Amino acid sequence: SEHSGYLGGVSIGPVTYLYDALLDGFSKLKDLTSEQLDNFGIVTILPSMAFALKAVFPKYSPPYFSDLMKRRIELGQVAQLCDTALSGLVLDANLTQLIKNDDFVKDKNLKKFQALNAPAQGDKASRPLLVIQGGNDSIVFPDITNKAYQNSCKAGNVVHLSVYPDLDHTAVVGASAPEWLEFIDKLFQHGSLTTCSRKVMIPFDAVHASKPLDTDVTANNPAQTVNNAVVLSTATPCKALTIKSWKYVCLCFEAVGVLPQSAVFRSDMVIGLSHANEQVNRTWCIVGQVYAARSGKDALNKQQRDEIYRTLATQTAVCARQLKRSSTTMATVPLLCASLLAVTDLLLDDTGDHWRTRMAYISEPVGVMVNDVLQLAPLDRELIRLFQLNDVLGSVSRRENPLGPNFSEAILKTRCTSTSTESVTSCTSYDHVLSAMWKWSVLQQRIIHWVSDVSCHHGDNNNNDDCDDDDDDEDDDDDDDDDDDDDNCDSNNNSKYLSLEDKIQGIELVDEATRLQSFILRVLLLSPSSSKPNYQYLDPYCRWMLVSISQALQHQVMTGLECDLPIMPPTCLHQQALAALDDIEKITTNSALDIGFFLPVVDAVSTGIDSAGDHARLLHFLENVEARGFGIAREYRQEIPVGSIKYPL
Numbered sequence: 001s002e003h004s005g006y007l008g009g010v011s012i013g014p015v016t017y018l019y020d021a022l023l024d025g026f027s028k029l030k031d032l033t034s035e036q037l038d039n040f041g042i043v044t045i046l047p048s049m050a051f052a053l054k055a056v057f058p059k060y061s062p063p064y065f066s067d068l069m070k071r072r073i074e075l076g077q078v079a080q081l082c083d084t085a086l087s088g089l090v091l092d093a094n095l096t097q098l099i100k101n102d103d104f105v106k107d108k109n110l111k112k113f114q115a116l117n118a119p120a121q122g123d124k125a126s127r128p129l130l131v132i133q134g135g136n137d138s139i140v141f142p143d144i145t146n147k148a149y150q151n152s153c154k155a156g157n158v159v160h161l162s163v164y165p166d167l168d169h170t171a172v173v174g175a176s177a178p179e180w181l182e183f184i185d186k187l188f189q190h191g192s193l194t195t196c197s198r199k200v201m202i203p204f205d206a207v208h209a210s211k212p213l214d215t216d217v218t219a220n221n222p223a224q225t226v227n228n229a230v231v232l233s234t235a236t237p238c239k240a241l242t243i244k245s246w247k248y249v250c251l252c253f254e255a256v257g258v259l260p261q262s263a264v265f266r267s268d269m270v271i272g273l274s275h276a277n278e279q280v281n282r283t284w285c286i287v288g289q290v291y292a293a294r295s296g297k298d299a300l301n302k303q304q305r306d307e308i309y310r311t312l313a314t315q316t317a318v319c320a321r322q323l324k325r326s327s328t329t330m331a332t333v334p335l336l337c338a339s340l341l342a343v344t345d346l347l348l349d350d351t352g353d354h355w356r357t358r359m360a361y362i363s364e365p366v367g368v369m370v371n372d373v374l375q376l377a378p379l380d381r382e383l384i385r386l387f388q389l390n391d392v393l394g395s396v397s398r399r400e401n402p403l404g405p406n407f408s409e410a411i412l413k414t415r416c417t418s419t420s421t422e423s424v425t426s427c428t429s430y431d432h433v434l435s436a437m438w439k440w441s442v443l444q445q446r447i448i449h450w451v452s453d454v455s456c457h458h459g460d461n462n463n464n465d466d467c468d469d470d471d472d473d474e475d476d477d478d479d480d481d482d483d484d485d486d487d488n489c490d491s492n493n494n495s496k497y498l499s500l501e502d503k504i505q506g507i508e509l510v511d512e513a514t515r516l517q518s519f520i521l522r523v524l525l526l527s528p529s530s531s532k533p534n535y536q537y538l539d540p541y542c543r544w545m546l547v548s549i550s551q552a553l554q555h556q557v558m559t560g561l562e563c564d565l566p567i568m569p570p571t572c573l574h575q576q577a578l579a580a581l582d583d584i585e586k587i588t589t590n591s592a593l594d595i596g597f598f599l600p601v602v603d604a605v606s607t608g609i610d611s612a613g614d615h616a617r618l619l620h621f622l623e624n625v626e627a628r629g630f631g632i633a634r635e636y637r638q639e640i641p642v643g644s645i646k647y648p649l
Helices: 018-029 042-058 067-079 083-088 106-119 142-154 171-175 176-187 245-255 260-266 268-276 277-295 302-323 332-348 353-375 378-397 408-415 426-458 473-477 480-498 501-523 537-553 556-561 572-586 592-607 610-629 631-636
Strands: 009-012 131-133 161-164 197-198
Touching: 009 176, 009 332, 009 378, 009 556, 042 067, 042 083, 042 106, 042 537, 067 083, 083 378, 106 408, 131 142, 131 171, 131 176, 142 161, 142 556, 245 268, 245 277, 245 592, 260 268, 260 378, 260 592, 268 277, 268 332, 277 302, 277 332, 302 332, 302 353, 332 353, 332 378, 332 592, 353 378, 378 408, 378 426, 378 537, 378 592, 408 426, 408 501, 426 556, 480 631, 501 537, 501 556, 537 572, 537 592, 572 592, 572 610, 592 610, 592 631, 610 631
Parallel strands: 009 131, 131 161, 161 197
Antiparallel strands: none
16 A cells, blocks of 8 residues: 555565476476576475475475475475575485476466466556566576566556666675666665666676686585584484584484484474574583483583583573564574573572572463464474473472463364374374363362362361461360361361352352363373374373362362362272373383473372382382483472372372
8 A cells, every 4th residue: 555654665576477497497497407407596486385285285385396306395394594595405416307397387276376476467556567587587586577567567567677788696796786776765765666667787897806606616606614524414413423522412302302302402493493493502502411411421520611601591591582583473582592491400400499580481472372373384383282281290389370372272172174294193082181271270270279269268267378377386286086077077167167158159160170170081082093092192181180180179169159079089080190101101111301290290100109119119210300300300209198098188
């Protein structure tokens, strides 16, 4: 719109009619020799073209691409290369090596893509446009640009076309800078073009002018003065690099991603980022160093440890700034780095407080990102799922509200209308369980607050720290028999002490707990054979929630509701505890850092077992966790009750 504030535009070497350009280019180049083809860079747009077509037509695969071309594009996908780097993937090949036939002449998708995206198709622009074209452009041929210029002028637009003889696609950008900078300056001075015009720019000294070609690799990439390290590309590229820092990157890759919860860390996208992005690479290295030191794989002196701590502090600050400034479309790298740095918090802080703090500041950008679920990239979705898992593990075990939103519930609500190619069978159960864990962490907190409020209002101060601040110290020395008598007395009179409003609120909580318990039991009853392999990794979390629900409803004030409570009998809780222990022992057999995902489940296991053999198994699991570098396992070990089943209220 002319009222939008838009003043005009500059377009340098524009790719206009993609379909026409390929037809024109192939007709010009098909009869040239291999040596002659080396002088044309039009092939360098093919990788970017492939990704653009894929974005519009997800199932489209160009039938005219050779096997070599397809492999190069796969490399670009894994490494997440930018447009310039994508061009470099095919610089060593010519057209005949990359295109096996001329089927694109009949390619309806390519023609449709041009119709959807090409400029100069009859639309009217409100402001003028300056177009710069190199006369020797080997990527965008001048006659195609001239065709677009003529069509745009016929539609009534104001366009000026400047042609720079002998200049290729890249060289024309710098050479034309005085012209397009002056054009922009005039736009801001409210001066603009009024009619279409075309001009050929004559160089001052054409013979001696610099005219580098895009196809001349040595001209654009001068010889190195320092020898480069040779890096081999393999099926697992992170293991092929020999630079010293990659020792720790590889160590970290080997330590995470074995279990489905953290499989995102071993995805092709993350591997590519670890190679291409400096921040991601440095973060992987830091996590690997901390893991190596904490697990005993590296023996470090004080100076080395201090250096790691300084590097970690610096990277944490950088990550925090990037995360704070990130937008929905630019949050992938800071979110990935923050998720990795959270591992170091669990390794270095035995209390878990620093880890929880990091989860808190990650929750802010996540809260913004989930407002547009359908627009999230697959990697962003998996990273947010990982955040939600960490969030609910901390909130349930600490009896706190979750820090972030229920992202999995949002995914479940939008999946039926989503055009995403994400596999439903691979994520549905995970999202259901994550959503249930989020709901339980909220419901658990509501139950705790309700019990506290009711107990305070009616003088039942047992097991309620908020109500006994004024108690004398000798109250703690009362005989156990007296406490039991008081508890029985309070239990018999809970009903008359509860108001109608208290009962309504309490019954609503019990109803929600019952429905949640029913859902969790259905998940456990699903046959693994009918679902994705490794679905057992969700079972310990389900059993953990079942035990937690029963524990939360054990409080004596609940008996005053005069309704059935979904409390599992001790024998069932014992069975759930043993089953959870069996699960985590089996699942974490080959896990390193991933083992930490099941540490909170110890709460459910420890309160539901009583035999010496079972306690020995649980202690052995915690020893394995500690051996991986998690000092927080010591705190769990100290809290394990010995000799009898314990149900803390």
